[in-house]
Amino acid sequence: MINDIWYGGGILVELGGLATADIAFTNNTIVGGYSHIGIGIALTSSSYDAIISGNITNNLMTNTQCGISRGDYVGYTVESYNAFYQCTYPLDDSEGEGDIFLEYFPFDYEHSELGSYFLNNDEEAGAELIEGGHGNVTAYYDDPYQWSIFSISDEGTHLFTGDEFDLQENVLWQPNYQTCDEDIVAIGYHHPRVDYINFCDLLDLNGHDVTIAPGTIVAMGYGELYNGYLCNEDSSSGTNGSIFCIGGVSEEEKIKFVYGELASMYLHSYYLASGRPRIYFTGNIESTNDSVFCFTDFVGVGLTINGNETSQLDFTNPIHDCLFKFSSCGSYLLNTNIEFLNCIFEYCESKGIDCHGGEIQLENCNFDQNYCGIETSGTNTNLTTKNCIFTNNEIYGIAVEGGTITEEYNAFLGNRTHILNKTLDSTDLANPELVLADFLQNWEEFEDRFYLPQTSDLVDGGDPADGPMWGYTTDPARTILDDGIHIPRDIGYHYLTAIGNPWEEITCIYDTSQFLQGTTVTIYNQAGDGQPGFAVLPLVYLNSGYEINYHSFSVTFSGSGTCKAALGHSSINDYDDIDGAASQSKYYLHTTPIQVNSGQVVNIISPYKNEHYAWLYIYTDGTISISSISYAYLKGTATLYGHMAKNYKFAGRNLPFRIMFPKNYGNL
Helix, strand or coil: CECCEEECCCEEEEECCCCEEEEEEECCEEECCCCCCCEEEEEEECCCCCEEEEEEECCEEECCCEEEECHHHCCCEEEECCEEECCCEEECCCCCCCCEECCCCCECCCCCCCCCCCECCCCCCHHHHCCCCCCEHHHCCCCHHHEECCCCCCECCCEECCCEEECCCCEEECCCHHHECCCECCCCCCEECCCEEECCCEEECCCCCEEECCCCEEEECECCCECCEEECCCCCCCCCCCEEEECCCCCCCCEEEEEHHHHCCCCCCCCCCCCCCEEEEECCCCCEECCEEECEEEECCEEEEECCCCCCEEECCCEECCEEECCCEEEEEECEEEEEECCEEECCCCEEEEEECEEEEEECCEEECCCEEEEECCCCEEEEEECCEEECCCCEEEEECCCEEEEECCEEECCCEEEECCCCCCCCECCCCCCHHHCCCCCCCHHHCCCCCCCCCCCCCCCCCCCCCCCEECCCCCCCCCCCCCCCCCCCCCEECCCCCCEEEEEEEECCCCHHHCCCCEEECCHHHCCCEEEECCCEECCCCEEEEEEEEEEEEEEEEEEEEEEEEECCCCHHHCCHHHHHHCHHHECCCEECCCCCCEEEECCCCCCCEEEEEEEEEEEEEEEEEEEEEEEEECECCCCEEEEEEECCEEEEEEECCECCCCCC
């Protein structure tokens, strides 16, 4: 029994006859109740020949009549480094090595949003349990940074409660390891780490952006009182706020939005209150939203996207490699244009996706054990779904209650009705061609159950017009990858394999011998209208399939006056349209000019996806003579769907970083 909470009772091991038992009871918290009843851990037998041996270590017993009773097994079991609070009789024999007897209440009663058994840091109370156990924390928890002993208490940064909270600036959310155990293990239960709690009715982006780092876990909503909305419903800035969630491939690196009850220590219901909680976007402010969700789990949390009545909301980045599980509705879409790629929808109480208007495209998604996989309604709904799998949905795989649907190369098995109000397409797979043997029947890890036997009709069964899903596989052995040989692509969800380095650094040294004469650069002189003269260095162009976002340059010059530099960047060739007027009016074509010193290395990041073009502006004022310009950039493989590049400033230093996944893993 390891790392459990026992409330209102404890652990009893009772043997008879010639039975034997080895026990290991570690890091449990046992609460007998405030009437001081029961025994925390009791070992007993009805036979002299029954033997119990083992260790009882690092446990916390509170409010019991007796903390630990070993009866006749004192000589066979080792009791050590346990803690006792308000136990009438902590032990029925002498205390063990490292045992702690607390004078005061050890738990944090001020912040119990996720449970009542996080430790406080008070003397002769919770502080005695911190590093009070036996051995290093790594001996009991493979990754200590996944387990917390302290509650989240910083209101307004990691904890949001009350009616409504409006963000006042762009924020970065990232794993909060300050709640975790480290070094010598703490006594008692450790809770799975949560980094942010949104228990207020409405956490409004207020026109700002939330960037969420890989591995971040957000608890949202609780019961009927806390809706836990995270949305862009209102905006004083007049612009949409966005959420950028780009998790990692491993389970530890995925971003997770988890319903508060599921994230807590408390008992919880299997199914959740209808409609709560959710991430909620509206089109009331702008007609587009550039939020990104990939490698993100929605567990008991729905995603709602509402366009307005007059124009549909374009969700510009596809949602990919995401899990929607245990929610009332995985994703509710109203007047929304959006694409879902390689996602899983399972155990949704009503629907995996509920479509009410807009252009919705689904590709390589799995819908398993929902009440209904997809439902469409309304006259302006256009659903396209292909290469998807619908299995074991309680009533319908797809329910066409309105709109139009184009579906092909999908697979159906075990649904009460595969498609309502429409016949299967001739390219679909279903009974009798599709059988259970086409799906993986044995797996070691539950999340691996969507791999496919490589003899399955689903393998190479997708739309021949689609290219491979580079770097992905459905092979349980992970040896057969999606590539230019194994085509068409497989039907259904794919697993991502290892990621390579997508970058190639390229350095350019510009010939500036004729710089001021304009033979190697384009020069514009606006001194006549009060603006300094400037030059535009030659265009850098990358072919389709590559992109350029990271830039570094330096200018060496002499003379008196100032030199400023800016980066021009675009996903299309705007370079030919640049002139003195355009460069000033088209602010989106360049970064803000900054003054540079001679020889100073300047790093600039353009945060937009699929940019193929870049150029440099060099502004001069006074008698400046430029002797050399060095420019370097990273040539990156075009990213998979959405991404962004940013610069993180901390402690007076700059850390350029890139949140992205390259598209073509096989041909870097």
